[in-house]
Amino acid sequence: MRQHKLALCKEHYLVWVPEQTERFIKKYDMFSHDERVLVAVSGGKDSLSLWDILVRLGYQADGLYIGLGIDGGIGYSSESQRLSQEFADAHSQTLHVVDVEKEYGQPIPVLAERTHRGFGKPCAVCGLTKRHVMNRIARDLGYDVLATGHNLDDEAAVLFGNTLVWEGSYLLRQGPVLPESPGLARKVKPLCRFYEREMTAYAIARGIEYIYEECPFAEGSTSIYYKEILNQLETARPGAKLTFYLRFLEARRNGLFREDEKAIRNLHPCPNCEQPTSAPGLCSFCRMIEKVDQSEILGE
Ligand code: Q46
Ligand code: ZN
Numbered sequence: 001m002r003q004h005k006l007a008l009c010k011e012h013y014l015v016w017v018p019e020q021t022e023r024f025i026k027k028y029d030m031f032s033h034d035e036r037v038l039v040a041v042s043g044g045k046d047s048l049s050l051w052d053i054l055v056r057l058g059y060q061a062d063g064l065y066i067g068l069g070i071d072g073g074i075g076y077s078s079e080s081q082r083l084s085q086e087f088a089d090a091h092s093q094t095l096h097v098v099d100v101e102k103e104y105g106q107p108i109p110v111l112a113e114r115t116h117r118g119f120g121k122p123c124a125v126c127g128l129t130k131r132h133v134m135n136r137i138a139r140d141l142g143y144d145v146l147a148t149g150h151n152l153d154d155e156a157a158v159l160f161g162n163t164l165v166w167e168g169s170y171l172l173r174q175g176p177v178l179p180e181s182p183g184l185a186r187k188v189k190p191l192c193r194f195y196e197r198e199m200t201a202y203a204i205a206r207g208i209e210y211i212y213e214e215c216p217f218a219e220g221s222t223s224i225y226y227k228e229i230l231n232q233l234e235t236a237r238p239g240a241k242l243t244f245y246l247r248f249l250e251a252r253r254n255g256l257f258r259e260d261e262k263a264i265r266n267l268h269p270c271p272n273c274e275q276p277t278s279a280p281g282l283c284s285f286c287r288m289i290e291k292v293d294q295s296e297i298l299g300e
Contacts, residue, residue: 069107
């Protein structure tokens with residue numbers, strides 16, 4: 001690990017990763033051992049490794065798998081669900097499963113098509129749905145905190161994208177912890193300081209079976225493009241990615257970005273699901289589902 005000027009054997013690496021994770025959980029005040037954590041698992045290396053680490057550290061961590069209904073010729077959703085379930089069974093852990101088609105009538109690609117959102121890609125609808133469902137399950141089942149497996153490469157790519165256009169309100173909300181607010185559960189990213197390849201190494205060294213394929217819709221995405229650019233930078237200057245992210249957190253802590261008071265005042269609970277929204281009336285998610293239901297009635 002050139003960025004840390006550190007080289008470890010497998011045995012010590014498998015100790016180092018949970019130790020570091022515990023350090024970040026404490027440093028950013030993410031959650032305590034008394035709290036119940038809901039881990040969003042996708043069947044990929046990051047989320048399964050996160051779950052594995054939290055269980056090894058003795059946290060009360062259950063999993064949540066969201067069945068998106070994406071096939072892409074590789075049975076993407078069914079395979080990722082199988083691997084998530086296998087992990088849960090092998091470690092005697094609880095996995096909650098929410099199937100989007102069963103709960104909301106259609107799988108993600110159809111929801112996206114019917115609502116004409118996202119310019120031919122289902123990612124906007126997918127992201128909206130995942131955020132809504134994760135938050136709903138965390139609240140309904142009384143979890144204190146929702147944990148996702150975002151790693152440093154994910155976070156640096158999002159940060160890079162938001163910085164390119166100086167997205168103030170997004171920049172303000174990006175970080176290891178998003179505190180609880182009315183209608184929204186606390187969200188944490190315990191792996192946000194690990195490089196993607198560090199997580200791959202952890203998953204392999206632990207013998208975790210995960211889905212190697214990316215979601216078929218991820219191909220050609222802007223975030224992958226940003227990751228490539230940042231990887232070039234990292235190759236030339238080891239540690240650049242970590243510095244980019246950590247210096248951002250520092251600047252934010254020092255008050256570089258301020259909350260838009262007006263935007264906060266405009267938030268109100270959605271009359272249907274009670275999650276906060278700035279839209280007049282129903283939130284974007286409930287409006288999307290309403291639109292799909294209407295298109296079904298009209299037989300579109
Ligand atoms: S948003 Fe898009 Fe991902 Fe959803 S449709 Fe696939 S690529 S899974 S992170
Ligand atoms: Zn709603």
